[in-house]
Amino acid sequence: MRGYGRNREKGYRRWPALVLLCTAEFVVIGALAVVAIALPSIGEDLGFSRSGLQWVISAYVLAFGGFLLPAGRAADLWGRRRVFTCGLALFSVASLACGISGSAALLVAARAAQGLGAALVTPSALSILTGAYSEGEGRSRAVGFWTAAQAGGGASGWILGGFLAQGPGWEWVFFAAVPVGILGVLLAPLLPESTDPSASPKLDAAGATTVTAALALLVYGCTRAEEAGPAAPSTLGSLGLSAALFAAFVSIEARAKHPLVPLGIFRSRVLVGSGLVALAFQATTNAPLLLCILYLQEVVGLPPAEAGFTFVPFNLAVVAGSFVGSRLTGGIGARISASSGLFAIAGGVSLLARLAPEGGFLGVLLPGFTLMGLGVGLSAVASTTAGTSALGGEKRGLASGLLNASAEVGYVLGLALLVPLSAARTDSVAVSIVQPSDAALVEGFRLAFCAGAALAVLGALVALVLMRAKASGAGKPRAEDLQSP
Numbered sequence: 001m002r003g004y005g006r007n008r009e010k011g012y013r014r015w016p017a018l019v020l021l022c023t024a025e026f027v028v029i030g031a032l033a034v035v036a037i038a039l040p041s042i043g044e045d046l047g048f049s050r051s052g053l054q055w056v057i058s059a060y061v062l063a064f065g066g067f068l069l070p071a072g073r074a075a076d077l078w079g080r081r082r083v084f085t086c087g088l089a090l091f092s093v094a095s096l097a098c099g100i101s102g103s104a105a106l107l108v109a110a111r112a113a114q115g116l117g118a119a120l121v122t123p124s125a126l127s128i129l130t131g132a133y134s135e136g137e138g139r140s141r142a143v144g145f146w147t148a149a150q151a152g153g154g155a156s157g158w159i160l161g162g163f164l165a166q167g168p169g170w171e172w173v174f175f176a177a178v179p180v181g182i183l184g185v186l187l188a189p190l191l192p193e194s195t196d197p198s199a200s201p202k203l204d205a206a207g208a209t210t211v212t213a214a215l216a217l218l219v220y221g222c223t224r225a226e227e228a229g230p231a232a233p234s235t236l237g238s239l240g241l242s243a244a245l246f247a248a249f250v251s252i253e254a255r256a257k258h259p260l261v262p263l264g265i266f267r268s269r270v271l272v273g274s275g276l277v278a279l280a281f282q283a284t285t286n287a288p289l290l291l292c293i294l295y296l297q298e299v300v301g302l303p304p305a306e307a308g309f310t311f312v313p314f315n316l317a318v319v320a321g322s323f324v325g326s327r328l329t330g331g332i333g334a335r336i337s338a339s340s341g342l343f344a345i346a347g348g349v350s351l352l353a354r355l356a357p358e359g360g361f362l363g364v365l366l367p368g369f370t371l372m373g374l375g376v377g378l379s380a381v382a383s384t385t386a387g388t389s390a391l392g393g394e395k396r397g398l399a400s401g402l403l404n405a406s407a408e409v410g411y412v413l414g415l416a417l418l419v420p421l422s423a424a425r426t427d428s429v430a431v432s433i434v435q436p437s438d439a440a441l442v443e444g445f446r447l448a449f450c451a452g453a454a455l456a457v458l459g460a461l462v463a464l465v466l467m468r469a470k471a472s473g474a475g476k477p478r479a480e481d482l483q484s485p
Contacts, residue, residue, distance in 0.1 A: 033157025072401020087120025321377020
């Protein structure tokens with residue numbers, strides 16, 4: 001009974017930390033979505049060109065995705081609570097700078113700083129959370145809360161951004177995050193501190209610089225593919241240089257005494273599979289959701305705030321899927337949970353292909369959003385739980401950095417592939433004088449939805465193949481693979 005009492009006391013102490021970590025993640029993920037609906041107001045006030053306005057989003061994604069991997073390793077080396085606190089402080093200051101920006105250039109720079117702060121927060125927070133709960137159902141449940149916070153922040157941003165932009169003004173989509181960030185910094189001492197005792201006291205600067213530049217150029221190349229076209233010199237040059245830097249990174253890590261990423265970790269099929277699942281569910285949900293926003297505003301004619309409310313079923317389904325996923329992952333395993341989630345996403349996105357110019361919320365969007373949300377919750381919990389367990393406790397920061405970097409790359413890859421595909425189909429259909437403009441738009445959306453469903457099925461098959469664990473300890477790299485050469 002005394003042991004039971006100690007476990008209960010420890011559980012009570014973990015709840016404040018869980019709430020703080022999930023709240024911080026809700027805010028940093030929401031910072032990406034909350035701005036989207038406010039973009040027209042921002043562009044009008046600060047004089048952005050139509051092509052330049054996308055950098056309000058892209059600057060954040062570039063910094064967030066590009067710095068996740070070194071940020072996760074820095075958390076392992078210098079302390080997860082310390083890096084979390086620094087990241088949240090930077091995020092709060094940058095949010096204030098975004099709100100008071102008087103020019104387009106200043107806003108883009110502040111958004112990049114905001115993304116860097118988010119990159120420091122996410123892997124360190126996830127490392128603290130998974131370290132506080134032992135492997136099994138307890139960790140799966142905690143990751144379920146984490147996933148629900150991520151999904152809630154991302155999806156509710158459409159609603160909050162619409163109300164703030166129409167009410168006090170677009171500046172408040174940034175100001176609203178400041179008090180939450182300050183409170184988080186003040187409460188950070190509640191969190192436990194931990195490091196990777198086997199890590200070198202120095203960060204692999206060459207590896208960190210190379211992989212960060214490679215990821216940033218990959219993200220930039222994807223955004224340029226959407227804006228300038230896949231065959232544009234800026235697109236091909238960025239993607240080619242990104243590939244060269246990734247090759248250089250592998251060479252550096254193979255020879256480094258204390259590598260940022262020991263290459264042996266990629267022997268873990270579970271870790272690789274979890275990263276690909278994270279990439280897949282982000283790529284196959286965010287682009288369709290963005291196209292649905294365009295459909296609701298440009299075809300159906302809903303105002304921003306009202307359009308945002310149509311995503312409430314998706315929000316609720318993600319939360320429900322997260323809690324169901326935490327139980328399923330602890331019961332039947334991450335492999336089946338992840339693949340089931342991606343199959344559900346495929347089904348939901350396929351339903352969206354039935355959209356018509358005259359509308360279809362109850363018959364199309366409602367069931368489609370519900371299936372997609374459930375699928376996101378299932379696959380996100382499964383991939384996060386399996387991926388952060390694949391390397392063992394001492395490398396959680398590295399594992400969470402890899403997983404989140406995969407997710408951010410999936411976010412922009414989905415936009416870069418599906419949005420131009422939709423636009424090309426729309427242009428092709430619009431040349432026919434028989435087709436009205438709304439019908440041409442919807443035809444483009446439908447093709448993108450079909451492609452997204454196919455990618456989700458491919459991701460589910462990858463999960464079934466790579467996330468198989470045949471025996472205890474299977475799927476983890478050998479001890480010597482985690483050591484420096």
